[in-house]
Amino acid sequence: MNPRAAGLDELTGFLTRLTRLLLDTSGEGAESIEETVRAAARGLGGDADVLLVPDGAALTVTARDGARTVTVRGFPEVFRLDRVTALKPLVADIRAGGLDVPGAGRRLARIEQSAPPYPWWLKLLGIVLFSLGFAPLMQPTWYEVGTTAVLATIAATLAVAADRVPRLATVLPVVVSTVVSVVTLLAFAGDAAHGGPVLLMLPALFFFVPGDYLSAATAELAAGRITTGAVRLVYSTFLLVQLYVGVLLGLALTGTSRRALFDVAAEADLPRWALFLAWVVFTAGTVLAFAVPRRFFWGLLALVYLTVGVQSLVTGLAGEVAGTFVAAAVLAATATLLGRAPHRPPRLVLLLPGFFTLTVGSLGMRGLTTMAGGYAVEGFQDLLKLVTIVTAIAVGMLLGATLVPVTDRRSSSSASRKRSARRP
Structure with missing residues (x-):
């Protein structure tokens, strides 16, 4: 014994x-x-x-x-x-x-x-940077970036306040989306040349959009974890609906017609270097917003660029679904392999930033709001694309984890021998 x-x-x-x-x-x-x-x-x-x-x-x-x-x-x-x-x-x-x-x-x-490793004001800054990093994905325009800076600061302030006010935390998604919706409609959505109002809102709401939860739920279902996957899927859908309801409340409070929820993007005016550097901003935001030790920043940034690079390359060759699937598999395999080393962060931490670049909760928001605006066909297309891409992410992550086991067998055998040597 x-x-x-x-x-x-x-x-x-x-x-x-x-x-x-x-x-x-x-x-x-x-x-x-x-x-x-x-x-x-x-x-x-x-x-x-x-x-x-x-x-x-x-x-x-x-x-x-x-x-x-x-x-x-x-x-x-x-x-x-x-x-x-x-x-x-x-x-x-x-x-x-x-x-x-x-x-x-x-x-x-x-x-x-x-x-927490960072004070409240750095978490607030992190949420803003996290949103700014995603802004060019919605619309690669300077107006989108400027609008996101204002709206994300409002959203981040509410998120930080919710850390200290539990009652606010329970209704945070609908409160944030309502406030962001009202400010967007009153201050930023007056000119159709700047794009649809939902496209202006989404980067500021991305911290709250449960695209990662949706993908995690689908991955658990694909791996045979029916109970955890199904419950998480219901919960993530509930969060998404809260955000959608908040957008509709913003319409009601400002007296704006639902027909304003068109999904038309503005003409791009961001240079390529800005699109490239956006991922640096996003990764820095992830580190601060999710309390990741700052010593892991460069490794996480490398994984973000790896994921985006693989996705872009394969998408150009075989389409978006294939690009997302292969990028998810490469990310999962790489994070699993790197996570074996004792001095590196856990697999979850290595996965998360790259995982965010693939998640598509924004498609769910766009689909629901587009349908609410009376554009049923376009909204249904967004929701169908959401289901397809989420499934591609989940199966790709499962494949990557299967190709590279989480535990190094040699390390496990060595640890077992050490424990046995201590026993009489």
Whole structure:
């Protein structure tokens, strides 16, 4: 028997806290939770079984003195990736047999109690930069960039305020989209030459558009995780509908006809260098908005350019669906391979910025608002394209993860030998 093996009570307490923290940071998918919790349990001389739904888990812990089942609840988000990053070396040390439960518990407590790595004003700046990086994708015009700077600052201010006012957080998507809709219609959408009002609104709302949740839900369904995928799909659709309702409320408050929700893009006037540098702005925004340690910026930027480059190349050769599918597969395989190294960030952190470049929640918003404006055919085409592209992302990510296993077998075998050497 392993002399470091924990008792049932202390092991259950630690794994419950670990599972809750993993659930709270699982907005992009729950596929790694089971493996992480089981690995931690084995490293501490016990065993664990996890039955997941997106906001909860039934955790069964087995130790030398029995077994126990507990229910763990957590709300899936993705805004504190510094915690995800800090969990990786903790779990690695546990798996290697270098920590007992009290020591692991103290390190986990430090992660749970840690303050965000950036002050509120840098998070606000991050959301603005995140939106500005996407603005040229909607319309490559200076007017779009200038409009986004104003609207994203308003949206970011509300997002930061919601961190301190829980009641606002519960209705944040509809509040943000309503305010952005009103300001856009009153101040920026007077001239059709600048493009449709929804195209002006979308970059500022992109931080709240659940395109990543939609893709994660589809990926979980494709991988056979029916419960987590279906629930996450319903939740992401609900978030999308909230944003849509906010846009309609903006129309009502300003007395604007729904026919104004046309989807016509303005003539491009941004130079190529601005389009290229937009991804630098976007990556910097992602680091600040999602609390990613700044030392990972250059690696994440490289993955963003890799994803965009592959997507652009294959799209030019074989069309948008093929380009998205191949880019998703390459991103997933590369992030999985790089994430094996102990000194690199976890796979989720490596995936996220590139994943955002592929997600298409904006198509859902454009489809719903276009249909609301009376343009049924165009709206349906956007929604059909949404389903197609989301599926391509999900299957591509699944293929990439299949081609490159998450765990290096040689590393796993080495860790197992080290643990065995410590046992009498």
